[in-house]
Every structure is written in structure tokens, then in C-alpha cells.
Amino acid sequence: MRQKEKVTIYDISKKLNISAATVSRALNDSDRVSLKTKELVLKTAKELNYQQNALALALKSGRTFNVGVVVPYINHTFFASVIRGIEEELEPKGYHVIICQTHENVESEAKQIKTLLNTHIDGIFISVSKTTESVKHIEEVRDEGVPLIFFDRKKDISGVSSVTINDFEGAYEATTHLIQQGYTNIAHIGGDHKLEIYKHRYDGYIAALKAHNLPVNDDLLLQVNSTVEAGIEAVKSLLKNNISFDAIFSASDYVALGSMRELRANGFKIPEDVGVVGFSNEPFTKYLERPLTTVGQTPVLMGQIAAQVFLEQITDVKKNFRVEKKVVLSPELYTRDTSIKKGS
Amino acid sequence: MRQKEKVTIYDISKKLNISAATVSRALNDSDRVSLKTKELVLKTAKELNYQQNALALALKSGRTFNVGVVVPYINHTFFASVIRGIEEELEPKGYHVIICQTHENVESEAKQIKTLLNTHIDGIFISVSKTTESVKHIEEVRDEGVPLIFFDRKKDISGVSSVTINDFEGAYEATTHLIQQGYTNIAHIGGDHKLEIYKHRYDGYIAALKAHNLPVNDDLLLQVNSTVEAGIEAVKSLLKNNISFDAIFSASDYVALGSMRELRANGFKIPEDVGVVGFSNEPFTKYLERPLTTVGQTPVLMGQIAAQVFLEQITDVKKNFRVEKKVVLSPELYTRDTSIKKGS
DNA sequence: TTGTACGCGTTATCAT
DNA sequence: ATGATAACGCGTACAA
Helix, strand or coil, X not given: CCCCCCCCHHHHHHHHCCCHHHHHHXXXXXXXXXXXXXXXXXXXXHHCCCCCCHXXXXXXXXXXXXXXXXXXXXXXXXXXXXXHHHHHHHHHHCCEEEEEECCCCHHHHHHHHHHHHHCCCCEEEECCCCCCCCCHHHHHHHHCCCCEEEECCCCCCCCCEEEEECHHHHHHHHHHHHHHCCCCCEEEEECCCCCHHHHHHHHHHHHHHHHCCCCCCHHHEEECCCCHHHHHHHHHHHHHCCCCCCEEEECCHHHHHHHHHHHHHCCCCCCCCCEEEEEECCHXXXXXXXXXXXXXXXXXXXXXHHHHHHHHHHHHHHCCCCCCCEEEXXXXXXXXXXXXXXXX | CCCCCCCCHHHHHHHHCCCHHHHHHHHCCCCCCCHHXXXXXXXXXXXXXCCCCHHHHHHHHCCCCEEEEEECCCCCHHHHXXXXXXXXXXXXXXXXXXXXXXXXXXXXXXXHHHHHHHCCCCEEEECCCCCCCCCHHHHHHHHCCCCEEEECCCCCCCCCEEEEECXXXXXXXXXXXXXXXXXXXXXXXXXXXXXXXXXXXXXXXXXXXXXXXXXXXXXXXXXXXXXXXXXXXXXXXXXXXXXXXXXXXECCHHHHHHHHHXXXXXXXXXXXXXXXXXXXCCHHHHHCCCCCEXXXXXXXXXXXXXXXXXXXXHHHHXXXXXXXXXXXXXXEEECCHHXXXXXX
């Protein structure tokens, strides 16, 4: 009833009256075994239902064929989709994906990385937490010689690869789209600039305004958390302070949704009175009765690319050199109902 | 620049001029070491920044402190949330979570399980794919003595624990709610009965009708895939065939959404003309302008409970006996706009 | 209390 | 072409 005894190369060697070393060689298709014994070994291996012990191999070789993925929360659509991409790209190569959550907490992040390193992972993919400022725990990964790949939320560390999307470009396109639709007084509800992504989205917004000779109005600049409630509050404060605007470019779909609710509650029509564009292409955005225009980030693709970068890195490490690769993906603007000014 | 050399118990033993065995004992807080050497070892271990090699331990003990989670797709909200629950419950105990996707494909499922077993996982959590009929590959897990826990989508296999929600109850409550709101002609758009969950939801619907002396009308019974498009098609076919109904209980939120779109396109008002209830409490349901009434499944909790069952199982195995535990969670009806018949 | 020796399953090195 | 042996890092039965 308990554990089936596993068959080892010794079982095969005994049965065939040869040494375990020969069996190992045959199994690894070495060219220093006679074809005859090779076939014999392979045959009996199949008969005995031999499975290589991954643990012993890992102890010997130092490679576990496990990679770690560290994200704030795995059930956030974006992260879950990136992980999906990583898994799908790596699974065929024999890798397993271990997931860790940081809950946006640096200490937790550091701890997760530590235990991950201790399990002799072959690589780490990470999207840093909002509270991550010191990067000592991340540099340690690099210093241990473990391939490390940032995705989406990165930190600037030399010798570390990253896959991100061009947040600047996404924001620039979104803002330009609003301008082209005839909106001229565009508010930007962004996020904390400690996260590069929010800084870049802000920059893209500013650049688009300038490129179209529109003034930058500080009153129209807000920084909030990425929640529906924060969106509601943001609009409330704009309205309370009598700040006039005819469009909102939000760095978050949730904030965009909250904004729209509050706007409608105050009698504003969308997109007639106010145009709204979000960011992330959260699944809910396309299911709204008035689907939300938003910037898509191709998260599954991001995961796939990150995995590919990892695989390259692995082979580079073997060749004893390190390449720092920075991939920047292009975002995609999903033009939907909330930003199309009909008949204006 | 390459791999920092790891420090082992031998390094400590050499430095202290004692045997590695003594170091091991000290590190494991054995009572067969003098307090003095124990402290000494612990101190130098810290100095040398010693980390136990998890691989060597795993090879020796057979325990890896890794568990596998097998789901159709990790980026589906429900599964991602269950995984989150599992991770949060197990991480403090030192376990890592390995994720595998089956893409709703049995062959893939079997393969994933196989490679998972080969990495000497300490347990497996699984929600079976839609196409899973034969369960040989799953029985193998049990037969190898590896703790196995089904969640949500289970199969009836003796000796295997499971954590599910009471789909019958959820459907019963949802249907009863519609009846209490005054709807009498309730259609049920369900899913393939090969998946227990859909069968149970169907049964709950039927039971609720009978309990309230309402007739069961076969014309109102449909089985479709869980997509928006399928919901649209389902309503189209009902309308085309002139089948009258004043409410829909859908086994899927996506189908419910599609249904509502098609109904509105045909001039029906929700909930005035037709009441709608979905299933799963997908995130988008509460963000709709008219939030959808739906049955919530507490996925994070499901994951936590599954993890707890696993932990119990682990200790049971040590005691050399097996317990088959079946946990059934109660669903929660989220009563929202689409089923509240105002002023009728 | 401490040390010696072995085994977990593999692969690599050195002989043969 | 094949075999014997060491080594990966650890825990532990046995001996001292």
C-alpha cells in the first residue's frame, strides 16, 4: 500500500549483469557503449519501467529544471497570464514553474527569493513589489550566478535581463488617440512613480500633450492606487475643486471604471462629455455595456518572451559569459466605446 | 563571477575540527551533542552563512517540500485564486507550489502528472480537465502513495480526498431566489454533464423547481460551452423556437453575460422582463453597469482548505494510514441587479 | 558525547 | 567497450 519501490540503474545493471556505469552511459546515449548493450539496456529499462531520479541528477548536476516566478499576487489577471506564458514556453523543455507571492511586500519578496535560491532553482522571473526600493536581495540572485529575468516591473540592475512593455508608448498612443478624438483638456490619473511603469505612463502622457501643443496643467495630474474606489475619489476631488476636463487617461482600468461611475453619477455622459481611456485591458473592460478603451499589454506573450530570454541565458551561462538583454514589447491600444466622440 | 561556492557541513566540521556527523546533529538540534559544541556549530554556521542543501536532503529523505497543482489554465480567475489559497497556506510551512496546465486535455494532464511524480513531489492538487474520462493516470498517483487532493472538478476515486463546493446547493439557492422574485418560467443554460459540477447545478435547479411545484420544461434546458458567444446563441435559439421564459439560471457567468446581451438586443429588459443569475462570481460580474446576480465559490478558501487537507494527509501518511476526506464548501449567492424584480 | 561508514541515485574519471 | 570508484551533501546506524 505504501510507496512503490522505484527502479534504479542498479536494478537494470543487476538484471543484465553489467555495471551501473554502463547502464548510465547507455541511457544517456553515450558513444562509448556498444550498440548491442545500448539496445538491451533501453529495452529492459522500458520493461522495468525505469524512471530517472530527477533528485539524484539534480544533486549531481546542480540543475533542477525548476524555475521560480515571483509576483505580488498570482490571481491578478496580468500576472497569472504572464505565468501562463512562461509555463507554456518552458514546459516542453522539461522545466517546472514554481510560483511565489510577495503581497507587494519587500520582506516577503526577499524571503521568497532566499528560499527559492535554497531549492537550487535554475532561474528566477520576477515582477517586483511596489514597496521594493533596496535591491540587495535581488542582486544576491545575480551574484549567485542564477539567471534572473525581470518582467513588467523591473529595477535597474546591471547584468539582469528584463522584458517589459513600452509604457511610454502605450500612454503616448492613448493620449494621442484622445487628442485626435477632439478632447483637449485631458486629466491623467496615474500611480506612484516609485514603480517605473507609472512614471513612464506619465511621461508618455506629457509627451503626447507637448507633441500636440497642448498645455500641461498640474491640476489635471493625480496619483492614486489602482482601485475602483480610488477612481471614484479622484473624480470627486476634481469636481470638488472645480477643475474642468473633458477626458481622463488613467494608468489603471480599475481607476478608469471608478472614474466613469462617479462621472455618470454626476450626470456626465461618456464619451460625449468626457472621454475615458484605461490601461491594462483587464478582462472586465470588454464586458462592460460600454466597453472601455484601454491599452493592452500582451501578458502571455511577455511570459513567453521572458522564458525565451531565460533559455538563451542558460546556454550563455554554459559558454561562460553573460548577456544582459532588455526586451521591450509594444503595447496595443484597444479602441472601444468610451473614447469615441461620435459626430463631433 | 560564477556560482558562489556553497558552504556545506564539511566546511563547518573542518573549521571546528569535528566530524560532519556532529555538525549535522548539532544543526538538527539532536540531544546527543554537547550544548557547547551545539552552540559553536550554530555560531560558525551563521558566520559562514551555511544553508542546508535542500536537494541532498530531498534525495536522502524522499521529501522535496514541493507540491504540484494541476489545472486547465492558470490564468482563469477561479483557478488562479485557488492556487493563491494553496500557496498562502503552504508557504509558511516551507512548501513550494509547482503549477501545471492541462489546457483541458487529458493526454497533457497525464503527462504533467507523470513528470510531476518524477520530480518527487510531496503531493498533488488537481482539478481535472473536461476531457478526462479514464482516470488511470490519476489512480497511479494514489498507488505511488503520493497524497492527492481534488478540488472543484473531481472524479470519484476511492482513497482520494477532495474539496468542492456544493454546486447543488448553489443552483438550488439561485433558482429559489428567482422563484421568490416572482419568476416562474426559468430556463437553465448549463454545461456538459461529464463534469460533475454541471450535473449538480442541473440537479439543484430541478430540485428547486420541484420544491416549489413548478413544472420542469425540457424546452428550457440547454447545454453549452462556457462562453459569451454560447450564451448569445443559446438565447437566439430559445427565441427562434418561440419558447417563452421569464428568467435564466446559467451555470456560467460568461453565458449569462452573452444571454443578457442577446436579450437586450431583442428589446427585453433585465430584470423587468427577464431575470438572470449566473455562476462563479467572475470579477467582471460586479463591474457591470447592472451587476449580475451570481453564485460565488470562495476559491481562495477552497485552496486554503485543500492545503489543510494535504497537511493532515502528510501526517497521516507518517502514521501509516490513509484518510479519505471529502470537504464540501457552501457557495454564496451574491444578489445583485439582474434578478431583483422591482415593484412587481 | 563524538567519530566512522554507508546509502540516497546519478554521472564522471580513471582504469582495464 | 566496460567496470570500479569517487563525488554531489546530507542523515543516521553503529561503533567507540
